Each structure stands twice: as C-alpha cells, then as structure tokens.
Amino acid sequence: MAEPVRVALFVTCLVDLFRPTVGFAAIKLLEDAGCTVTVPTAQTCCGQPAYNSGDREDAKAIARQVVAAFADFDYVVVPSGSCGGMIKAHYPLLLAEEPAVADDAKALAARTFELISFLVDVLKRPDIAARYDGVATYHDACSGLRELGIKDQPRHLLAQVSGLTLKEMTTPEVCCGFGGTFCVKYPEISDKMVTDKAVDIAATGADTLLCGDMGCLLNMAGKLARLGSGIRVRHVAEVLAGMTDDVAPIGHVAPDKA
C-alpha cells in the first residue's frame, strides 16, 4: 500500500471560533480519503484582516508564521476558499521581497488547497457516502471561485449525496456582501447585497443553503435569520461528511437543546 498522504489542516480562525464541526468534517473527509491529518498548533489566522486593511507588516509577520508552521507536510488543506486563496495566491506576492522566506512561501502556495478542490482535483477519489434529505442551493464564495477556480467541484460531490437535490440561484456567483471588514465598515451596502442574496436564495425554493466559506455563511445565515427565514445554513463539508446530525444549522440550536 502506498504511503498515506500527510495533510496539515489549516483550520481558519472563523471555523476555530464559530464552527469546530467544519474542522472535524474536514478531517473526516480527508481521513476517509486515506490521508493522515495533523493540526499544527502554531496557527491563528491567515492574516487577511491585516492584509486587506493595508497593514502589510502584520500581514507579513502572520504569513511568515504560517509558512513556518506548515512547512513539513505533503499538503495543507483549508476549509475555506478565502483563506486558501490568501495562502495560495497572495503569500507569494506578499513575501516576494523577503529572500529568507520567498521560496518557502511559493512552495507552501503550491502545496496548499481548499478542502473541496483538494478532494476532487488532487485526491481524485471523491466517494461520498453521506445522506442529506433536502433541497439545497450552493453559493459560490468569491475567492474560491475567482482565485482558485472552485465551481464544479462542490457540485460534483454534492451530486453523490443521497437524498439531496441541488437547485441553482439566478446569480450564485454574485458576492454576498461579507467581504471581511467590509461588512462592518460599509454595513448599509453590505446589507443591500446580502438582502439581494437572500431574495435569490429564497427564490430557489431550497430549504438549505450551502457554501464553503465561514465568513459568507455567517453573513447569509445572519441575514436569513433576521428576515425570519427558516432556511438551514451549513458549510458544505458538514453535509459531505455526513455530520449534519452532530450540530444544528448555523445560527440555530438543536431541537433537544432549545
């Protein structure tokens, strides 16, 4: 038997804080596909809050920290296109002028993948045994879609989930209005965007909204809840790993705990 693939999980700060189940779902999907998974403890965040606020020095310091903590693995897998895109598309640029780490940053970028694209594009054995009874719609989170080319991969895997029907929005590729600090710096514009998104989601008739990025999920789940919608919101990994019984939809409580 071939050596197992050694994967390090970059949990992401939002999964760590809000939704640990997504981290465990990622581990399950990776282990089911034959990987051994390690979670380096020296991780915090990918640095986007600093990078996107123009704070290059702190962004670089955090990037160097990630480059060092994730050096010794075959692959680094991230359950987020946004954080994955930061490491893959932006670290090499950010650290290009630092001779000591520039090459390591490029090497890390080459080994880093967003979870769903890793399962489909790299492992190429997406046998999904999960079951989910519902009609779902899938939001293409921007960074994953445009920086990493994630579009068909999640749909490909969701098609294997028994009981699940996928219904597309009119504009699944239009931003939900999260944008990191954007949503609190320009709340009115963000609200307009997420309201339009909620209308598009509701118009599909789906009972479940799926997406691969926690930031977008918190934003859309928060808006749908405020609008009184009963649509269940989940990270796509929870469904693919068959872990939807482990935790209530985002922003909800399990019936037995309420």
Added chain:
Amino acid sequence: MQPTSHDFKANAHRALGDKNLQRAMGMMRTGFPEKRAMAIARMPEFDALRDDGIAIKQQVLKHLDFYLETFEKNVIATGGQVHWCRNAQEARETVLALCRALDAKTVTKGKSMVSEEIALNDFLEANGVVPVETDLGEYIVQIRHETPSHIIAPAVHLVKEQVAESFRATHTQFPHDRNLDEPRTLCDEARTVLREKFLAADVGITGANFLIAETGSSIIVTNEGNGDLTQILPRAHIVLASIEKVVPTLEDAATLLRLLARSATGQEFSTYTTISTGPRRETDTDGPGQYHVVLIDNGRTALLGGEFEDMLRCIRCAACLNHCPVYGAVGGHAYGWVYSGPMGAVLTPTLIGIEEAGHLPNASTFCGRCESVCPMRIPLPRMMRAWRAREFAKKLGPKTARWGLAIWAYAAKRPALYRTMSAMASRVLGLLGRARGRFRSLPLASGWTDMRDMPAPEGKSFMTLWAEQQKKAAR
C-alpha cells in the same frame, strides 16, 4: 466638479434610499452582465484576443513618447494640430482659446469622460460658450444639471419617468400634455431638439476611444450617430484625449474595438465606429474646416513605471462597473467624482488624492468580479489593496479601526495567547447564545447586528476540542 468622495458613506446612504435609482440599478445589474456573457459565448477566442489587446497596450506604455510624437507628426501631415496639455487647466484654456479664435457661441459635444475630468462644460459656460451634450444620456444629465453616473451609460441611474419629467420641464416649446410614456417617443423628441443644435454649432468636441499613431487619426464609437454630426457639421472638430489613448496602428485599434464593444454592451461592434483624419480636404464633400487634438496628461505620466501603471491599459468599457455589486447597489454618483466603480476606485485617488478619495478603494469586498471581466485584465483588487496600504502607512483610516486591528494583530502573532483568547470567546459567546443559537445585538458589533443576526459559536473552539481529543487518544 467639486468631489464628494470623502462623503461616500452619506452618498451611498442616499442612493440606497432612492427608489428610482434602485429600480434603475436593478435593471442594469442583470442587463449588462447577461449581454456581455452572451457576446463572449459567441466568441471562443475572446481570451486570446484579450492577450493581444494587453500586449498592444503594454507596448504603447513602454514607448508612449514615441507613439505620441508619431501621432502628432501624422496629425500635422494631414493638416490638423495637436495641443499638449499638462493638466486640466491647460486643457480647458486650450479649448476655450480655440473656441474664441473661431468666435464660437455654441459647441456640440460627443460623449467624453476626459471632458468631465477637466470639468470643461462649466468652464465654457462661465466664459460665454454654450456646450450642448448630444449623446442622449449625456443630454439628459446635462438638462438635469447632473453628472454622468456611468462611463458609457451616463443616465443609467434614471428611470424613463424621470426623463419624461425633465423633457417636459425643459422642452417648453412642445404641448405640456404630450404623451412621453415610451422610450421611443423620448428618443424622437431628443432627436428633434438636438437636430437644430447640430446645425447651429460653431465647434464640435468629441472624445476619442483611440488615437492612431500611424495615421494621425482619432476614433470614436457611438450607438446614436451623434458623434458624427458633432464632428462633421461645425467649422472645427476638437478631439479631447488623454495620452494613453494612443495605439500604434489601425489594426491594433481593430483588435481593441472587438474587445471594447463585447465587454461594454455585449455588442459585436458598436453601431457607429468613426475614424477622423485631419480637417476636410478639397475633395471631401463635408467635414470640419479645422481638426485639433487636445492631448491631456493630467497625472497619467506619473503613473508610468509605478504600481498603478496597469490602470493606463483601461479602455473605459465599464465592464467592471457593470459587474460590481457595490456599484450595482449605490450607483455612480455615490463615488463622488467623475469615475466610479472599480476602475474609479483605483483611478480617482491618483487624480484627486487619496485623502479625498480614501473610501473608494475600501468600499470593496474584493469579490474579484471586476478583474475577471476586465478585457485588459487590470488587477483592480490588487491596486485597491495597494491604495489601502498607502492609507494605512499615512494613518488615514478611522482610529478605532486601527486600534482594533493592532490588538487583533498582536494576538494573531502569538499562537498560544490567541488560542486562549479564542477558546474564551467561543465559550462565552457560545454560552450566551446557547438558547437561540444567535444574537440580535452584541456590544461593539452594531455594524453587524443592526442589519443581521450574529450566529453564536458552537461552544468550545476547534483547537480546544482538538486538544481534548488528542489527550484522550493518547491515554
């Protein structure tokens, strides 16, 4: 035009509450992207054409001086004149001097964004020359005393009822109770009114989509034919163009035109593509007696060789505006100056300063849709980020945001401390939110909770649970 970019938030607030504007923007948000997508689906080689277009612009920017001088030489050879202007003021004064030399009372104008940039209309009017916009959208915003809200569709923020109202108020020569319900009727009325203006004008001013170095020609594209009447009928044709509009050959312009129309309106080609070379020759049956090109730098050369140079590839197709969810939400006027949307967010600070325009590169989610549709593949998000870095270095942002970021960064650089804080935060928020699973309000988070609920954390942080699991497994 006095910029109001520093008031972006207030401008956006007004726009979000404007029912007519929201109705108009709702239509443009779907209309333009659908048309572009269809046009590109019909052209499998679109991406290769993009590469060709980019190569042309890069070649020009590398040898801008050479192509501009070649252009000038060929304009002179065909009997025209070139006027080099370093800034907006020189450009305005040059145009006024040309009008005065011809004793011009009225000038007709084709659509030109650089004319907006140098604020030409107000200046001409203040000096006794009446400018008349002849592009329908430009004409509408002119009679409403507004500015264009979009670089190719100036009146896109209006609905037809508003246009009818403005026509009724302005065109008092017609019966007040006439029917103006249909767009067609509005077009016909504008055509009737403008026809007299075309015939009466002393000077015609147009912009230029491209300047051709090898022939000394200028090119404009329109869908209304107003540009042709503007430049052919009067005694003189004045072309306003910023210096990066020059391309080496007609063939190069053809490549860029194929990209431009598809990216802009989803057309294969604009209805009218007009190439002007010099003044009327003896054998010509019509044409202007004089042909002047006013070449405007106004900050362009300062961008060469710097981190914003790629912006000079822009061909003003407006695809980035048409696909931007922020532009689509608030419209162009919220940006507070001539250029709006993603291209405006990058270009405006170079022209009026980051102190005035600081909001613009910040009001983006970095969704990247602009770059993905830009025919010139201009890295707009990257350049907005570059502006943010400059603002941060100059300490221009709000103090509270800077403090918050500094505290967060302090922890993010110390994994052990961060783990402790994150574990505490998940625990506390998880407990507080356990009954409903979400918060309707949270201290210090009104920016979020005024608009939407905040989902509560599950309970323990991932790192806490992971450590517990590892410990158990080790036993």
